[in-house]
Amino acid sequence: MTLTSFGPANRIARTAETHPLTWRLRDDGEPVWLDEYQAKNGYAAARKAFADMAQDDIVQTVKDAGLKGRGGAGFPTGVKWGLMPKDESMNIRYLLCNADEMEPNTWKDRMLMEQLPHLLIEGMLISARALKTYRGYIFLRGEYTTAAVHLRRAVEEAKAAGLLGKNILGSGFDFELFVHTGAGRYICGEETALINSLEGRRANPRSKPPFPAAVGVWGKPTCVNNVETLCNVPAIIGNGVDWYKSLAREGSEDHGTKLMGFSGKVKNPGLWELPFGVTARELFEDYAGGMRDGFTLKCWQPGGAGTGFLLPEHLDAQMYAGGIAKVGTRMGTGLAMAVDDSVNMVSLLRNMEQFFARESCGFCTPCRDGLPWSVKLLMAIEKGEGQPGDIETLLGLVGFLGPGKTFCAHAPGAVEPLGSAIKYFRPEFEAGIAQAKPGVPPLARPIFIGA
Template identity: 60%
Template sequence: MMPKLDQLRYRCQLHQSATERREETHPLTWRLRDDGIWIDLDDYRAMDGYTAVTKVLANSSPDDVIEVMKDANVRGRGGGGFSAGVKWGLTLKGQGQPRGYLVCNADEMEPGTFKDRLLLEQQPHLLIEGMILAAYANHSRFGYVFLRGEYVAAAKAVTAALGEARHAGWLGDNIAGSGFDFDIALHTGAGRYICGEETALINSLEGYRANPRAKPPFPGQSGAWGKPTVVNNVETLCNVPAVMRHGASWYQGLSGQLSDDGGTKLYGVSGLVNRPGLWEMPIGTSGEELMDRAGGVQSGHALKAWLPGGGSTGFLLPEHLACALDFDTIGKQGSRLGTGLIAVVTDQQSMVALVRNLEAFFARESCGWCTPCRDGLPWTVKLLQALERGEGEPEDIELLDKLADDLGPGKTFCAHAPGASMPLASAIRYFRAEFDQGVRRSRTPSDVDSVGAGG
């Protein structure tokens, strides 16, 4: 169940006092308006908007920006969790090298995820400022916001904000009198999950089929149109202005002793809880506290399992809610933090049916490039459908386990199939009895393949 945007907006601010917003202890949401109107340029400028751009372009080199991002330990908020500063440091740059591209991955199609939508619709100037700073650090000549096509309201807000920023001189030639030139275009995608993979996104941006590319070369060396290209998630880029205004130590301090990861995170909860929504909280906040913000599971239901960050993460159990919601801690539990939005599974939901629904999505969204993904995912769906009908064979569960392993990391062309295998493998590990119930208990002669005469 995806909450309505007014619920998301309200609950992002529910725990923040006016003082906290002024002090910017919540760098992603402190500017949000209670009436839901998007933050235009005048309001954004009145709340320290674009001051980071002015400061950085006047006083810092691109390498200075990269070092601050490394020290702040801003890890990718799209699900990968890779250090943004390290990623930027690997971009091909230097004397005689071509200026490349910066791409914002706003193709938010991860099942159960809706965090970037809020930022796009409510704070487009925060994203634009973050992109300018990232482009400066990476010597990018042009930027693209690759937006999920269904996000119509976000497209309107981003388009309006780009126009305001361009008219005011924050985009275009000689930004803030610095001699740095950079502009941004909005590109709406056709709605494919595989575009969340950065090289498939680049192919789509260039007008080709959204198939992943072989790596190396990595996009930082040869990406869009053969130029060095950096791809970052919306939430990742929206963190950059506050980091550059206040510094790495301040950003690290936001998470305190909860985690070695820096800053805050847009966490969320969806499903049968009393208050589904989004909250900006220090990264490393426990699942228990997040569930408390969501008001707990609805009356008449009990928590059976949860996905920590979208459909491509592994299921965890109620006792895992005590864990810190950061990349390394959740990784040690056999899952991934992913996008940090919990999807709740209750005791009245069938794990077989739930997993079958997820795997059908991943099978449909496969680009078809490699055999394990193209053939393995539909095969997985057929086996799950048989178990759901109570017509499974005794060996089907072991076969599903093997398929999950065959779809795992290092065995496919990109991360699509490994992501699809995580909920499948973890569901079988924790809820094997539910899968066993789908195995046909008795067999009739008609069920057995007979060997015909002359066979």
Template identity: 45%
Template sequence: MTTDEQRATPLTPVLSRYWDAPRSWTLETYRAHAGYRALPKALRMQPDEVIATVKDSGLRGRGGAGFPTGMKWGFIPQDDPAKPHYLVVNADESEPGTCKDIPLMLATPHTLIEGIIIAAYAIRAAHAFVYLRGEVLPVLRRMQYAVDEAYAAGYLGHDILGSGYDLDLIVHAGAGAYICGEETALLDSLEGRRGQPRLRPPFPAVAGLYACPTVVNNVESIASVPAILRNGVDWFRTMGSEKSPGFTLYSLSGHVTTPGQYEAPLGITLRELLGYAGGMRAGHELKFWTPGGSSTPLFTAEHLDVPLDYEGVGAAGSMLGTKALQCFDDTTCVARAVLRWTEFYAHESCGKCTPCREGTYWLVQLLQRLEAGRGTEADLDKLLDIADNINGKSFCALGDGAASPIVSSLKYFRDEYVDHLRQGGCPFDPARSTVWAPARLPEGAR
């Protein structure tokens, strides 16, 4: 797609532009869509030039925190040639509501592979790893098939395209733990140990995989690099905002007419995306939604016009995170939805630190009691007290993620929690289901 075509529509199909092509995952199809044209250009540049290009583009990590990708690459120390450098791609997509990296690897794995080669060359790494969830076996097989194709074509292995650069790429199957989405826990798992977060410093850029300098990047972050090298920094910056430039994949799910992946410039609003998705399901209205997965503070219908970039969402009181836009309509019980999320975090806590291990357990106990209508209003304050003792005090961000939906739901829907107590149970439906009957509730049942 040309630059003019990109500007002609609010949506920007770059990563997803040929997901629907026949056999889109093959090397032949990728080459037919300008695949591996950025790699020769990158190999003709000095590694530091590649890093500078990615820095100038303003590409920010697409895995959650939004840290500048080029800056992360630049942190790798170059003063100790005895220590090898490693590139690790975090493909352990675990955040509830997030589904962008898995379809990307399933549909166009060579986009990721070309990005890996360029990134590894830039940080002077001879070995790269893709850490992928072991449960998604079809994706694992497709990634391995694409890696084999890349080796056979001379894009991986020894003396890539006659440049003198060598790179080996390994696809590693994780054992299925949410905590391994945290980069240091991922590194421990990759080394064969139990996945638990490490104390920092030292940071992975100094002592990561096998205690060597390591860059850990999200799938979408790395997959965005070839397009930047191929089309240029100015092209990339025509999309998005000044501080959050470029395109990204938004995962739209829940009670929407057409859920799915919507690739658009950073800064688009949920109102615009819902327009493309056909709006909320017929006869219902948006009640609350997550801008970046269940670990980010909730938004309500009043936030429909918040720009979905890192600055806009942050200024409104949440985080863009993984751009997992879970939309819930007026038939959803907030207390029940938050309980389900909290049960997930309590189950997935690695137990290494006390605030998260004990805090998530007690959050579940209180929420179960409140949702069943057996608690007291004092329990609401106790929820906030426990969340405060977790937030910012746990070893990694899992604890913060568990606290976020609780604090934000009490901010916007405290009255609904109180209704559970006054009515002795859920005011929506006695079946205690997150998704209630499709008909509107009768007047007075709210």
């Protein structure tokens, strides 16, 4: 995995003014521990927040900056913070960091936690101060063993320096922080499933309302934010709203910078901190270097396996939520994948849907039964044994498992790439449909009402 914030010509250096998330990174990829982090202005924003800002002012600053969730959903962070109760008698409340990064083709949070663990801790410390939470948890993907080691060391360093624990910075404010490793379930990326898992329950999403801000961990007010989201907070507090808004490119409705990447058979796969509003073509050609020799770009996904496929002609779309929505899908995590011309789309979708079917919590029928059904159909088509009507059945499943049809967003995300693949590459699916044999009736097909 590479991380660079400049193009192949090395023209753009990382600075605190332009790259708030990555300017402190070491060239050798080693973690930035406390002494070095503080030498690079680390915890200065936290000291400012504790000494000079009222708690409500911190919330308002984040809201005014327009920070949105970086986990894929893009909900405004300040608005989410504002949902926490104002009642001072509710003094037990929690801050959870969603570090269960299991979206296929996404590794941005891993880089932050492994190399800049104190940036996340500072972001959580400021957020805890704003939200009046006395305890925080980093719910970490269990496979991220290196991140767990680095985060736990950083937490101990912060405790020893008086930046966590009792009476932080002489303010009278207490905040404990724990690293909790999960057992490896994709569904824990959904905030209420994460809460259930943290409590020791099965990782099923909860019915909303009530929302976690009212009834979260152990029935107490809880705020859940993504790693990259929390890592943006120190720079916003330290540099102000106007500076943060100035970082994005003209035309972007989202503010600040974003960790973006490209994987697949590109010349320079990696991860870069870029301003919202750069075009996907810049990301693909100037940073990822285009396709390797001998390969041609067939299609691409803008932000993880749960986003729809786009064609090469869509590369001029701007990388922000509204820009990607204009070409028919979601930005997701912002880490794109290039699919080359040697890949059969049926096989690729069968692989994806197998993952999503396996990771379903099984709580609601459309997801529990619909995703395995799609896998069986795709396996048959992949073998050339598909039956007439299978493609229509798959499209029916795409509608039946779409937004608003299931208990959470797992199934809609799972079928979005399937629907787009059939839309753009239907002949590849049709090639797997066997000719009907005389006298052999097709399998019974469902009727999708309203799909």
